Amino acid sequence: MTRWENYLSSAEKIIASYNGSLPLHHFLKSFFKEHPYMGGRDRRWISQLVYQYFRLGYWGKSLPVKEKIITGVFVGETSENDFLKAIRPELNDKANLSLEEKLQLLPLPLDASMLFPWISELSEGIDAKAFAEALLKQPRLFIRVRNDKLQKILALLEKNEVKYEVLNTHTISLPNSTKIETIIPDKGWYEVQDASSQATGELFRPHKNEQWWDACAASGGKSLLLKDEQPDVRLVVSDIRKSILDNLQQRFKTAGIKQYESIVADLTSDKLPALLGKRKFDGIILDAPCSGSGTWGRTPESISFFNRDEIYKFQSLQQQIVKNVIPYLKEGGALIYITCSVFKQENDQMVEYIENISKLRKQEGGVIPGYDRNADTMFAVRMQ
Ligand SMILES: C[S@@+](CC[C@H](N)C(=O)[O-])C[C@H]1O[C@@H](n2cnc3c(N)ncnc32)[C@H](O)[C@@H]1O
Numbered sequence: 001m002t003r004w005e006n007y008l009s010s011a012e013k014i015i016a017s018y019n020g021s022l023p024l025h026h027f028l029k030s031f032f033k034e035h036p037y038m039g040g041r042d043r044r045w046i047s048q049l050v051y052q053y054f055r056l057g058y059w060g061k062s063l064p065v066k067e068k069i070i071t072g073v074f075v076g077e078t079s080e081n082d083f084l085k086a087i088r089p090e091l092n093d094k095a096n097l098s099l100e101e102k103l104q105l106l107p108l109p110l111d112a113s114m115l116f117p118w119i120s121e122l123s124e125g126i127d128a129k130a131f132a133e134a135l136l137k138q139p140r141l142f143i144r145v146r147n148d149k150l151q152k153i154l155a156l157l158e159k160n161e162v163k164y165e166v167l168n169t170h171t172i173s174l175p176n177s178t179k180i181e182t183i184i185p186d187k188g189w190y191e192v193q194d195a196s197s198q199a200t201g202e203l204f205r206p207h208k209n210e211q212w213w214d215a216c217a218a219s220g221g222k223s224l225l226l227k228d229e230q231p232d233v234r235l236v237v238s239d240i241r242k243s244i245l246d247n248l249q250q251r252f253k254t255a256g257i258k259q260y261e262s263i264v265a266d267l268t269s270d271k272l273p274a275l276l277g278k279r280k281f282d283g284i285i286l287d288a289p290c291s292g293s294g295t296w297g298r299t300p301e302s303i304s305f306f307n308r309d310e311i312y313k314f315q316s317l318q319q320q321i322v323k324n325v326i327p328y329l330k331e332g333g334a335l336i337y338i339t340c341s342v343f344k345q346e347n348d349q350m351v352e353y354i355e356n357i358s359k360l361r362k363q364e365g366g367v368i369p370g371y372d373r374n375a376d377t378m379f380a381v382r383m384q
Contacts, residue, residue, distance in 0.1 A: 002086060003042075003086075004082070004083055004086035004087050005087070007042065007045045007046050007049060007083070008049065008066060008069060008070075008087065010035075010038075010042075010046045011046050011049035011050045011053065011069055012065050012066055012069070014027070014028065014031055014046070014050050015050060015053055015065055015069075016065070018050075018301070019305075020301060020302075020304065020305030023299060023301075024050065024051070024054070024299065024301040025299075028043075028046075028047050028050065045083065048073075049069050049072070049073065049083070050069075051072075051138070051300060051301075052069060052072030052073045052076045052077075053065065053068050053069045053072045054072075054300040054301045054303065054304060055072055055076055055115075055135055055136050055137075055300045056068055056071065056072050056075075056110075056114075056115065056136075057114055057115040057116060057117065057135065057300070057303045057304065058114045058115075058117050058303070058304075059108070059110050059114040059115065060107075060108055062108075063107070063108070067107070070084075070087060070088055070091070071106060071107075074088070074091045074094075074095065074102060075099065075102050075103070075106070075110075075136055076136050076137060076138075077095060078095070078096070078137075079095055079096060080092050080093075080095045080096065081095065091105075099133060099136070112128050112129045112131075112132035112133065113132075115132040115133065115135050115136065115303075116128075116131065116132040116135060116296075116303065117303075118293075118306075118308060118311075118343070119132070121308075121311060121343045121344060121345065122342055122343070122344065123341075123342055123343065123344045123347040123348050123366075123367050123379060124344065124348055124366075124367070125366055125367045125369075126342055126367055126369065126377065127369070127371070130369075130371045130372065131342065131369070131371045131377060133371075134297060134370075134371035134374070135296065135297050135300060135303070137297070137374060138176050138297070138298075138374075139176065139194075139297040139298055139370070139374050139375060139376065140173045140174060140175065140176055140195075140373070140374040140375065141173075141174045141175065141176050141178050141180065141192065142167075142171060142172065142173055142174070142192070142193060142194050142195045142198065142375060143171075143172050143174065143180060143190040143191065143192055143193070144170050144171060144190060144191045144192075144193045144198050144225070144228075145169075145170045145171075145172065145189070145190055146170075146188065146189055146190055146191060146228055146255070147188065147189060149186075149189040149190070150166075150169065150170070150172075152189065153172065153184060153189060153190060154166070154172075156183055156184055157172075157174075157183065160183045162174060162175065162178055162183065163175060167195060167373065170198070171195050171198050173195065173373065173374070173375075180192065187254045187255075188254060188255060188256060191221070191224055191255070193221055193225070194295075194370070194375050194376045194378075195370065195373055195375040195376075196294070196340075196368040196369075196370045196375050196376045196377060196378040197221060197222075197225075197340070197376065197378060198225065199368050199378075199380075200222065200225070200287075200336070200338050200368065200378060200380040201222070201225040201226070201229060203336050203364065203365050203380055203381070203382040204225070204226050204229055204283065204285070204336060205229075205334075206226055206229060206230040206233045206282075206283055207230065207233075207282070208230060208232040208233075209232055209233070209234065210230075210233050210234070210282035210283060211233070211234045211236075211279070211280075211281050211282050211283075212226060212233045212234070212235050212236070212281055212282060212283040212284070212285065213235075213236045213237075213238070213279075213281045213283070213284045213285070213328065214226065214235065214236070214237045214238070214285045214287070215238055215265075215267060215284055215285065215286050215287075215321075215325055216238075216239060216267070216285075216286060216287045216288060216289065216321075217237035217238060217239050217244075217245065217248055217287075218239055218241075218244050218247075218248070218287070219244055219247040219248045219251055220237065220247075220248035220251050220252060221287075222285050222287050222338070223235060223237050223248070223252075223260070223285075224251065224252070224255055224257070226285065227255075227257050227260075231257075233283075234259070235259070235260040235261070236260070236261045236262075236263060236276075236279075236281075237260055237261070237262050237263070238262070238263040238264065238265040238267075238275075239264065239265070240264070240265065240266045240267070241264075242264045245262050245264060248262065249262065263275055263276075267320075267321040267324050267325060268317070268320045268321060268324065269324075272324055276328060279328060280328060280329065280330040280333070281328055281329055281330060281333055282330055282333050282334070283333060283334045283335075283336065284325060284328065284329055284333070284334075284335050284336070285336045285338065286321070286322065286325055286335060286336065286337050286338065287338040287339075288317075288318045288321060288322075288337065288338065288339050288346075288350075289314065289317060289318070289321075290314050290318070290339040290340060290341040290346050291306070291310060291311060291314050291341045291343060291346060292340055292341065293306075293340075293341045293342045293343055294339070294340040294341055294342045294370065294376050294377035294378050294379070295340050295376045297370075297374075297376065298376070311343050311345045311346065312345065314341070314345075314346055315345045315346055315349065315350065318339075318346060318350055319350070319353055322337070322350065322353065322354055322357075323357060326354070326357070326358050326360065329360075332384065333384070334363075334382055334383065334384050335354070335360055335382075335383045335384070336380065336381070336382055336383075337350065337351070337354065337380070337381050337383060338378065338379065338380045339378065339379045340376055340377075340378050340379075341379060342367075342377050342379075346379070347367070347379040351381055351383070354383060355383075360383040360384060361383060361384065362381050362382075362383050363381075363382045363383060363384050364381070364382050365379075365380045365381035365382050366379065366380075366381060367379050368380060
Protein backbone atom coordinates (compact mmCIF):
# COMPACT_ATOMS: atom_id res chain seq x y z
CA MET A 1 0.00 0.00 0.00
CA THR A 2 1.24 3.52 -0.73
CA ARG A 3 1.27 6.25 1.92
CA TRP A 4 -1.85 7.78 0.32
CA GLU A 5 -3.76 4.49 0.26
CA ASN A 6 -2.86 4.08 3.92
CA TYR A 7 -4.27 7.53 4.69
CA LEU A 8 -7.48 6.67 2.89
CA SER A 9 -7.82 3.38 4.71
CA SER A 10 -7.20 5.02 8.14
CA ALA A 11 -9.81 7.70 7.35
CA GLU A 12 -12.32 4.97 6.42
CA LYS A 13 -11.65 3.19 9.73
CA ILE A 14 -12.13 6.38 11.72
CA ILE A 15 -15.40 7.20 9.95
CA ALA A 16 -16.71 3.66 10.55
CA SER A 17 -15.98 3.80 14.28
CA TYR A 18 -17.05 7.42 14.97
CA ASN A 19 -20.56 7.71 16.44
CA GLY A 20 -20.78 11.44 17.11
CA SER A 21 -20.84 11.20 20.91
CA LEU A 22 -17.50 13.05 21.19
CA PRO A 23 -16.49 16.08 19.14
CA LEU A 24 -14.54 14.77 16.13
CA HIS A 25 -11.30 16.56 17.05
CA HIS A 26 -11.29 14.77 20.46
CA PHE A 27 -11.99 11.45 18.78
CA LEU A 28 -9.13 12.01 16.31
CA LYS A 29 -6.81 12.93 19.16
CA SER A 30 -7.44 9.61 20.92
CA PHE A 31 -7.19 7.69 17.64
CA PHE A 32 -3.73 9.16 17.02
CA LYS A 33 -2.72 8.45 20.62
CA GLU A 34 -3.45 4.80 19.94
CA HIS A 35 -1.39 4.99 16.72
CA PRO A 36 1.73 6.82 17.91
CA TYR A 37 3.81 5.79 14.88
CA MET A 38 1.87 8.28 12.75
CA GLY A 39 3.78 11.52 12.27
CA GLY A 40 2.47 15.09 12.10
CA ARG A 41 2.03 15.04 8.32
CA ASP A 42 0.12 11.70 8.46
CA ARG A 43 -2.17 13.07 11.16
CA ARG A 44 -2.88 16.27 9.26
CA TRP A 45 -3.76 14.41 6.07
CA ILE A 46 -5.90 11.74 7.72
CA SER A 47 -7.79 14.39 9.71
CA GLN A 48 -8.35 16.42 6.56
CA LEU A 49 -9.76 13.38 4.73
CA VAL A 50 -12.19 12.67 7.57
CA TYR A 51 -13.30 16.31 7.78
CA GLN A 52 -13.81 16.56 4.01
CA TYR A 53 -16.01 13.45 4.18
CA PHE A 54 -18.25 15.04 6.83
CA ARG A 55 -18.35 18.36 4.94
CA LEU A 56 -20.45 16.61 2.28
CA GLY A 57 -23.22 16.13 4.87
CA TYR A 58 -26.03 13.88 3.57
CA TRP A 59 -24.63 13.76 0.03
CA GLY A 60 -23.46 10.40 -1.33
CA LYS A 61 -24.82 8.18 1.46
CA SER A 62 -25.21 5.37 -1.10
CA LEU A 63 -21.58 5.64 -2.23
CA PRO A 64 -18.67 3.70 -0.71
CA VAL A 65 -17.09 5.81 2.08
CA LYS A 66 -13.85 5.90 0.10
CA GLU A 67 -15.58 7.58 -2.86
CA LYS A 68 -17.19 10.15 -0.60
CA ILE A 69 -13.80 11.00 0.94
CA ILE A 70 -12.20 11.47 -2.48
CA THR A 71 -15.12 13.63 -3.64
CA GLY A 72 -14.91 15.67 -0.43
CA VAL A 73 -11.24 16.44 -1.11
CA PHE A 74 -12.02 17.24 -4.76
CA VAL A 75 -14.77 19.77 -4.01
CA GLY A 76 -13.26 21.17 -0.81
CA GLU A 77 -9.67 21.78 -1.93
CA THR A 78 -9.13 24.68 -4.29
CA SER A 79 -5.76 23.64 -5.70
CA GLU A 80 -3.89 20.56 -6.90
CA ASN A 81 -2.71 18.36 -4.05
CA ASP A 82 -0.59 15.27 -3.41
CA PHE A 83 -3.53 13.14 -2.27
CA LEU A 84 -5.58 13.52 -5.44
CA LYS A 85 -2.42 13.31 -7.54
CA ALA A 86 -1.72 9.85 -6.09
CA ILE A 87 -5.27 8.50 -5.74
CA ARG A 88 -7.27 10.13 -8.57
CA PRO A 89 -4.91 12.05 -10.92
CA GLU A 90 -7.75 12.81 -13.38
CA LEU A 91 -9.50 14.79 -10.59
CA ASN A 92 -6.28 16.49 -9.53
CA ASP A 93 -5.99 17.94 -13.03
CA LYS A 94 -9.38 19.61 -12.41
CA ALA A 95 -8.71 20.74 -8.83
CA ASN A 96 -8.49 24.41 -9.86
CA LEU A 97 -11.98 24.50 -11.41
CA SER A 98 -14.71 26.59 -9.76
CA LEU A 99 -17.11 24.87 -7.35
CA GLU A 100 -19.90 25.23 -9.92
CA GLU A 101 -17.79 23.41 -12.52
CA LYS A 102 -16.72 20.72 -10.07
CA LEU A 103 -20.32 19.98 -9.08
CA GLN A 104 -21.09 19.15 -12.74
CA LEU A 105 -18.46 16.40 -12.62
CA LEU A 106 -19.75 14.55 -9.53
CA PRO A 107 -21.19 11.02 -9.85
CA LEU A 108 -24.41 12.18 -8.13
CA PRO A 109 -26.11 15.61 -8.12
CA LEU A 110 -25.38 17.79 -5.10
CA ASP A 111 -27.62 20.60 -3.84
CA ALA A 112 -27.87 22.77 -0.74
CA SER A 113 -30.37 20.48 1.03
CA MET A 114 -27.91 17.56 0.93
CA LEU A 115 -25.17 19.64 2.52
CA PHE A 116 -27.58 21.04 5.12
CA PRO A 117 -30.86 19.09 5.34
CA TRP A 118 -32.72 21.71 7.43
CA ILE A 119 -32.87 24.49 4.82
CA SER A 120 -36.58 25.14 5.55
CA GLU A 121 -35.69 26.00 9.18
CA LEU A 122 -33.19 28.72 8.26
CA SER A 123 -33.63 32.23 9.66
CA GLU A 124 -34.88 34.95 7.40
CA GLY A 125 -32.13 36.62 5.38
CA ILE A 126 -29.83 33.61 5.08
CA ASP A 127 -28.83 32.75 1.51
CA ALA A 128 -29.39 28.97 1.72
CA LYS A 129 -27.20 28.04 -1.24
CA ALA A 130 -24.30 30.26 -0.18
CA PHE A 131 -24.59 29.09 3.43
CA ALA A 132 -24.67 25.38 2.49
CA GLU A 133 -21.85 25.59 -0.04
CA ALA A 134 -19.65 27.44 2.45
CA LEU A 135 -19.80 24.30 4.63
CA LEU A 136 -17.57 22.60 2.05
CA LYS A 137 -14.63 24.78 3.03
CA GLN A 138 -12.78 25.02 6.32
CA PRO A 139 -13.52 28.40 7.97
CA ARG A 140 -10.69 30.92 8.54
CA LEU A 141 -9.12 31.93 11.82
CA PHE A 142 -9.95 35.46 12.98
CA ILE A 143 -8.35 37.71 15.55
CA ARG A 144 -9.64 40.88 17.15
CA VAL A 145 -6.93 43.48 17.54
CA ARG A 146 -6.72 45.12 20.97
CA ASN A 147 -4.95 48.17 22.32
CA ASP A 148 -4.23 49.80 18.90
CA LYS A 149 -1.73 47.10 17.96
CA LEU A 150 -2.88 46.68 14.34
CA GLN A 151 0.34 47.92 12.68
CA LYS A 152 2.56 45.94 15.06
CA ILE A 153 0.54 42.76 14.43
CA LEU A 154 0.62 43.26 10.65
CA ALA A 155 4.40 43.69 10.77
CA LEU A 156 4.73 40.36 12.62
CA LEU A 157 2.38 38.59 10.20
CA GLU A 158 4.39 39.88 7.25
CA LYS A 159 7.67 38.87 8.86
CA ASN A 160 6.24 35.34 9.21
CA GLU A 161 4.88 35.37 5.63
CA VAL A 162 1.28 34.80 6.74
CA LYS A 163 -1.35 35.50 4.06
CA TYR A 164 -3.72 37.72 6.03
CA GLU A 165 -6.65 39.94 5.14
CA VAL A 166 -7.65 43.03 7.14
CA LEU A 167 -11.47 43.15 7.30
CA ASN A 168 -11.75 46.36 9.34
CA THR A 169 -9.77 48.34 11.93
CA HIS A 170 -9.83 45.46 14.41
CA THR A 171 -10.59 42.23 12.49
CA ILE A 172 -7.90 40.18 10.73
CA SER A 173 -8.68 37.02 8.77
CA LEU A 174 -5.93 34.37 8.75
CA PRO A 175 -5.38 30.89 7.26
CA ASN A 176 -6.84 28.34 9.67
CA SER A 177 -3.47 26.70 10.33
CA THR A 178 -1.81 29.93 11.54
CA LYS A 179 0.08 29.37 14.81
CA ILE A 180 -0.90 32.79 16.07
CA GLU A 181 0.39 32.33 19.63
CA THR A 182 3.94 31.77 18.38
CA ILE A 183 3.79 34.68 15.92
CA ILE A 184 2.37 37.24 18.39
CA PRO A 185 3.85 36.42 21.79
CA ASP A 186 2.02 39.20 23.67
CA LYS A 187 -1.47 37.81 24.32
CA GLY A 188 -2.69 41.26 25.38
CA TRP A 189 -2.52 42.46 21.77
CA TYR A 190 -5.36 40.35 20.40
CA GLU A 191 -8.19 37.90 21.07
CA VAL A 192 -8.97 34.91 18.86
CA GLN A 193 -12.62 35.57 17.97
CA ASP A 194 -14.67 34.76 14.91
CA ALA A 195 -15.45 37.74 12.64
CA SER A 196 -19.24 37.38 13.14
CA SER A 197 -18.84 37.09 16.90
CA GLN A 198 -16.80 40.32 16.81
CA ALA A 199 -19.60 41.99 14.83
CA THR A 200 -22.13 41.34 17.64
CA GLY A 201 -20.26 44.01 19.65
CA GLU A 202 -21.57 46.73 17.31
CA LEU A 203 -24.93 46.36 19.09
CA PHE A 204 -23.58 46.78 22.64
CA ARG A 205 -22.78 50.54 22.74
CA PRO A 206 -22.20 50.72 26.51
CA HIS A 207 -21.74 54.01 28.35
CA LYS A 208 -19.36 54.90 31.15
CA ASN A 209 -20.41 53.67 34.61
CA GLU A 210 -23.31 51.62 33.28
CA GLN A 211 -24.06 48.29 34.88
CA TRP A 212 -23.96 45.33 32.46
CA TRP A 213 -24.57 41.60 32.89
CA ASP A 214 -23.06 39.01 30.56
CA ALA A 215 -25.48 36.26 31.56
CA CYS A 216 -24.02 33.32 29.61
CA ALA A 217 -20.43 34.49 29.71
CA ALA A 218 -18.55 31.18 29.20
CA SER A 219 -14.85 32.12 28.90
CA GLY A 220 -15.77 35.76 28.29
CA GLY A 221 -15.57 36.38 24.51
CA LYS A 222 -18.45 38.92 24.56
CA SER A 223 -17.47 40.41 27.94
CA LEU A 224 -13.99 41.21 26.64
CA LEU A 225 -15.55 42.83 23.59
CA LEU A 226 -17.76 44.93 25.87
CA LYS A 227 -14.90 45.96 28.17
CA ASP A 228 -12.71 46.90 25.22
CA GLU A 229 -15.52 49.11 23.91
CA GLN A 230 -16.04 50.76 27.30
CA PRO A 231 -13.56 49.89 30.08
CA ASP A 232 -15.65 51.79 32.62
CA VAL A 233 -18.75 49.58 32.62
CA ARG A 234 -19.51 47.78 35.85
CA LEU A 235 -19.69 44.16 34.76
CA VAL A 236 -21.27 41.04 36.20
CA VAL A 237 -20.49 37.76 34.43
CA SER A 238 -22.31 34.48 35.03
CA ASP A 239 -22.50 30.96 33.66
CA ILE A 240 -23.85 27.63 34.84
CA ARG A 241 -20.34 26.13 34.67
CA LYS A 242 -17.79 27.15 37.30
CA SER A 243 -14.93 25.65 35.26
CA ILE A 244 -15.60 27.95 32.30
CA LEU A 245 -15.71 30.99 34.61
CA ASP A 246 -12.25 29.93 35.84
CA ASN A 247 -11.11 30.15 32.21
CA LEU A 248 -12.72 33.58 32.00
CA GLN A 249 -10.77 34.68 35.06
CA GLN A 250 -7.51 33.62 33.41
CA ARG A 251 -8.40 35.32 30.13
CA PHE A 252 -9.38 38.55 31.88
CA LYS A 253 -6.10 38.52 33.78
CA THR A 254 -4.13 38.16 30.53
CA ALA A 255 -6.18 40.98 29.01
CA GLY A 256 -5.47 43.19 32.04
CA ILE A 257 -9.13 43.45 33.14
CA LYS A 258 -9.60 43.46 36.91
CA GLN A 259 -12.95 45.07 37.71
CA TYR A 260 -15.83 42.61 37.41
CA GLU A 261 -17.98 40.28 39.49
CA SER A 262 -18.34 36.60 38.68
CA ILE A 263 -21.33 34.43 39.66
CA VAL A 264 -22.07 30.76 39.01
CA ALA A 265 -25.78 30.74 38.14
CA ASP A 266 -28.29 28.48 36.45
CA LEU A 267 -30.56 30.87 34.57
CA THR A 268 -33.43 28.39 34.60
CA SER A 269 -33.41 28.19 38.39
CA ASP A 270 -35.79 29.98 40.76
CA LYS A 271 -32.73 30.75 42.95
CA LEU A 272 -31.68 33.61 40.66
CA PRO A 273 -33.14 36.32 42.98
CA ALA A 274 -31.00 34.99 45.82
CA LEU A 275 -27.89 35.42 43.66
CA LEU A 276 -28.66 38.74 42.01
CA GLY A 277 -30.78 40.45 44.64
CA LYS A 278 -32.55 43.62 43.56
CA ARG A 279 -30.02 44.58 40.91
CA LYS A 280 -31.12 46.05 37.61
CA PHE A 281 -28.87 46.36 34.59
CA ASP A 282 -28.50 48.97 31.86
CA GLY A 283 -27.53 46.21 29.48
CA ILE A 284 -27.77 42.41 29.45
CA ILE A 285 -25.87 40.27 26.96
CA LEU A 286 -27.65 36.97 26.52
CA ASP A 287 -25.44 34.79 24.32
CA ALA A 288 -27.82 31.87 24.74
CA PRO A 289 -27.04 28.15 24.74
CA CYS A 290 -28.04 27.02 21.24
CA SER A 291 -27.64 24.38 18.55
CA GLY A 292 -24.43 26.05 17.34
CA SER A 293 -25.58 25.40 13.76
CA GLY A 294 -23.95 28.63 12.53
CA THR A 295 -20.56 27.21 13.50
CA TRP A 296 -20.89 23.78 11.88
CA GLY A 297 -18.33 24.76 9.25
CA ARG A 298 -15.84 24.19 12.11
CA THR A 299 -17.50 20.95 13.28
CA PRO A 300 -19.04 19.50 10.09
CA GLU A 301 -19.54 16.12 11.79
CA SER A 302 -22.47 17.76 13.65
CA ILE A 303 -24.51 17.72 10.43
CA SER A 304 -24.49 13.92 10.24
CA PHE A 305 -25.51 13.44 13.87
CA PHE A 306 -27.95 16.31 14.50
CA ASN A 307 -31.55 15.49 15.31
CA ARG A 308 -34.13 18.11 14.30
CA ASP A 309 -36.00 17.74 17.64
CA GLU A 310 -33.03 19.32 19.37
CA ILE A 311 -33.94 22.68 17.81
CA TYR A 312 -37.11 22.70 19.92
CA LYS A 313 -35.25 21.63 23.06
CA PHE A 314 -32.98 24.64 22.63
CA GLN A 315 -35.91 26.93 21.92
CA SER A 316 -37.64 25.86 25.10
CA LEU A 317 -34.42 26.37 27.14
CA GLN A 318 -33.96 29.81 25.57
CA GLN A 319 -37.55 30.77 26.43
CA GLN A 320 -37.06 29.72 30.03
CA ILE A 321 -33.80 31.67 30.31
CA VAL A 322 -35.16 34.81 28.66
CA LYS A 323 -38.19 34.82 30.97
CA ASN A 324 -35.92 34.68 34.03
CA VAL A 325 -33.42 37.26 32.81
CA ILE A 326 -35.64 40.09 31.51
CA PRO A 327 -36.83 41.20 34.99
CA TYR A 328 -33.24 42.26 35.74
CA LEU A 329 -33.21 44.83 32.94
CA LYS A 330 -33.74 48.50 33.90
CA GLU A 331 -36.63 50.34 32.29
CA GLY A 332 -35.19 51.49 28.94
CA GLY A 333 -32.21 49.09 29.23
CA ALA A 334 -30.93 46.99 26.32
CA LEU A 335 -31.13 43.23 25.94
CA ILE A 336 -28.61 41.93 23.41
CA TYR A 337 -29.91 38.50 22.40
CA ILE A 338 -27.27 36.43 20.56
CA THR A 339 -27.01 32.90 19.18
CA CYS A 340 -24.57 31.12 16.89
CA SER A 341 -27.53 29.32 15.34
CA VAL A 342 -29.03 29.63 11.86
CA PHE A 343 -32.43 28.20 12.86
CA LYS A 344 -35.43 30.56 12.93
CA GLN A 345 -36.80 28.79 16.03
CA GLU A 346 -33.78 29.99 18.04
CA ASN A 347 -33.60 33.41 16.38
CA ASP A 348 -36.59 35.14 14.73
CA GLN A 349 -39.12 33.14 16.78
CA MET A 350 -37.27 34.01 19.99
CA VAL A 351 -37.47 37.72 19.13
CA GLU A 352 -41.23 37.27 18.69
CA TYR A 353 -41.40 35.43 22.00
CA ILE A 354 -39.51 38.20 23.83
CA GLU A 355 -41.80 40.83 22.31
CA ASN A 356 -44.82 38.79 23.45
CA ILE A 357 -43.75 38.38 27.06
CA SER A 358 -42.25 41.85 27.64
CA LYS A 359 -42.29 45.48 26.57
CA LEU A 360 -38.99 44.97 24.74
CA ARG A 361 -38.99 45.59 20.99
CA LYS A 362 -36.35 44.74 18.43
CA GLN A 363 -34.40 47.91 17.62
CA GLU A 364 -31.83 46.54 15.22
CA GLY A 365 -29.80 43.50 14.22
CA GLY A 366 -30.57 40.08 12.80
CA VAL A 367 -28.50 37.46 11.01
CA ILE A 368 -24.77 38.12 10.72
CA PRO A 369 -23.78 36.03 7.69
CA GLY A 370 -20.35 34.47 7.75
CA TYR A 371 -20.50 32.50 4.50
CA ASP A 372 -19.17 35.39 2.39
CA ARG A 373 -15.90 35.54 4.37
CA ASN A 374 -15.37 31.97 5.60
CA ALA A 375 -16.61 32.76 9.09
CA ASP A 376 -19.42 31.55 11.37
CA THR A 377 -23.00 32.73 10.84
CA MET A 378 -24.57 34.29 13.93
CA PHE A 379 -27.70 36.08 15.03
CA ALA A 380 -27.69 39.18 17.25
CA VAL A 381 -30.41 41.71 18.03
CA ARG A 382 -30.64 44.73 20.27
CA MET A 383 -33.99 44.91 22.07
CA GLN A 384 -35.13 47.83 24.19
C1 LIG B 1 -22.96 30.30 23.51
S1 LIG B 1 -22.19 29.97 25.01
C2 LIG B 1 -21.63 31.55 25.51
C3 LIG B 1 -20.38 32.03 24.81
C4 LIG B 1 -19.75 33.26 25.40
N1 LIG B 1 -20.70 34.34 25.59
C5 LIG B 1 -18.58 33.75 24.58
O1 LIG B 1 -18.68 34.79 23.91
O2 LIG B 1 -17.53 33.09 24.63
C6 LIG B 1 -23.51 29.64 26.06
C7 LIG B 1 -23.16 29.44 27.52
O3 LIG B 1 -24.38 29.25 28.23
C8 LIG B 1 -24.11 28.43 29.34
N2 LIG B 1 -25.38 27.86 29.83
C9 LIG B 1 -26.07 26.80 29.35
N3 LIG B 1 -27.18 26.57 30.06
C10 LIG B 1 -27.21 27.52 31.03
C11 LIG B 1 -28.08 27.80 32.10
N4 LIG B 1 -29.16 27.07 32.33
N5 LIG B 1 -27.78 28.84 32.92
C12 LIG B 1 -26.68 29.58 32.71
N6 LIG B 1 -25.81 29.37 31.70
C13 LIG B 1 -26.06 28.34 30.88
C14 LIG B 1 -23.13 27.41 28.82
O4 LIG B 1 -22.38 26.88 29.90
C15 LIG B 1 -22.31 28.22 27.82
O5 LIG B 1 -21.09 28.61 28.38
